Amino acid sequence: MTLVHEPTAEAATNPRPIETVVELSNVSKRHGSARSGVVALDGVSLTVQRGEFVCLVGASGCGKTTLLSLIAGLDQPTSGELRVAGRTALMFQESALLPWRTAVQNVELALKLGGVPRRQRRSEALEFLRLVHLSDFADKSPHELSGGMRQRVALARALAQRADILLMDEPFGALDAITRDVLHDELERVVHERKLTVLFVTHNVREASRLGDRIVLLSSHPGRVVAGFDVPVPRPRRIESPEVSAIAATVTERLREEVRRHAR
Amino acid sequence: MHAEQIIDDELAGLDRLDTADEQRSSFAFRVWSALWPKMAAIGLVLAIWQFVVWREWKKIYVLPSPAMVWERLVDDIGTVELWKAVAATMRRAVLGFVISVVIGGTVGLAVTASRRVRVAIGSLITGLQTMPSIAWFPLAILLFGLTETAISFVVVLGAAPSIANGVIGGIDSVPPLLRRVGRSMGARSVALYRDFVVPAAMPSVVSGLKQGWAFAWRSLMAGELLVVIPGTQTIGTRLQFARELSDAEGVIASMAIILVIGILVDSLVFSRLERHVLRRRGLGADRA
Helix, strand or coil, X not given: CCCCCCCHHHHHHCCCCCCEEXXXXXXXXXXXXXXXXXXXXXXXXXEEECCCEEEEEECCCCCHHXXXXXXXXXXXXXXXXXXXXXXXXXXXXXXXXCCCCCHHHHHHHHHHHCCCCXXXXXXXXXXXXXXXXXXXXXXXXXXXXXXXXXXXXXXHHHHHCCCCEEEEECCCCCCCHHHHHHHHHHHHHHHHHCCCEEEEEECCHHHHHHHCCEEEEEECCCEXXXXXXXXXXXXXXXXXXXXXXXXXXXXXXXXXXXXXXXXX | CCHHHHHHHHHHHHHHHHCCCCCCCCHHXXXXXXXXXXXXXXXXXXXXXXXXXXXXXXXXXXXCCHHHHHHHHHHHHCCHHHHHHHXXXXXXXXXXXHHHHHHHHHHHHHHHHCHHHHHHHHHHHHHHHHCCHHHHHHHHHHHHXXXXXXXXXXXXXXXXXXXHHHHHHHHHCCCHHHHHHHHHCCCCHHHHHHHHHHHHHHHHHHHHHHHHHHHHHHHHHHHHHHCCCCCCCCHHHHHHHHHXXXXXXXXXXXHHHHHHHHHHHHHHHHHHHHHHXXXXXXXXXXXX
């Protein structure tokens, strides 16, 4: 088992079938009424291919959360077209585990809602927990787990939803640096093993450069796509490597330009 | 080392560091530290009572000493009549409480489910809760006469609003994130309520039940003093008869029984349920 993904450069010489799983064309979303409402997203177009890891980066108010809600089907766009081919699962900044259920019961609930018969749930749920290396903590309550462990349970729960598209809303934002670094490795491995497509929202440009095949920069108020960056750094990556830092520097410069625009 | 192995070790290391075992004190120590403050408080009350008796503020047959009441209690506990009376009262209490749970729970759910129902009766429920239930008895007696129904009617009016308010408060304060999680996991209507909203509301629902029990018990005692059904012995009638016979020991002994039952039901049922619900969520101090 190797961690090396096909680098983007190789993809050109060794083409794999390209299949669009998420496609937004000219999507706008207005919260509230047509007069007094707030425009959260304004004419956003975005396509994501199967197996791609796309990071969405932007300052506050760029409509990242709205965008994920639309793709998850929790909300409808005000205008524009949206197409999603596959099952999605959302992950949040807080793990959003149910505090009255143990780790394994939280995963079991996803299976229950997916129609898995009661007898099979526990063993299947334990299998998903094993994938995120939490078998030993299956019967712990969320409050007995650390923030990083809770996010791994949430990842197991997302996998239990049989999702092939993971929508992650700043999932590691509240974690300490070393836990985050290790979880980056862990997420990369799980995504590679299960051939998942990921849309990962973050305001941390280094994190985006560490994880993404591609970074999409969003502007704020209203949210628009302002730039896209490829991240042609081979995996496995290190967040402190010069290649990752170089990409992060470029994206940061562009993001700061965007932030300065709001000063006037 | 293999990359895979490195991640495994790092994860295991972090997990170990993050979940240090906490020390738990011994069982005997916990029982003792839960018990002595209660004993001290009871001792203090008895001491003040005894002091007042010694000062001869009232005649001894009007205000008997703790020892006299204790003797009377021990005698009473040995009689079949007392236990029959307790059984009759408890049967009423449980019946009234169960009806209150059904009605209060249904009304609470209806208020959270529909904006119109909320506007119509939301503030009425709080109003009912502040209304002293004894004020309902004249009407209840006119409507139903001196019957069990009159008592149940008032018990339910006393308890159901608290239970409904517990349900409403609990569901209103469910974090929106939890509903979002539920919907993103594909739960709709019934499943959303069953697996996400109602369990999340449990801490408030349980404190509503607890408060509902207290109101039911109070209303029932008021009812048993006012609505005396001939031939039925209850704790309330014992209290009433003792007063009519100027039997102060009997009055205080009956009151002690009412107090003890109230405390026992609360600590064995409701406080225990509350602790269980909170502890599962990692909330609440470990109090006994």
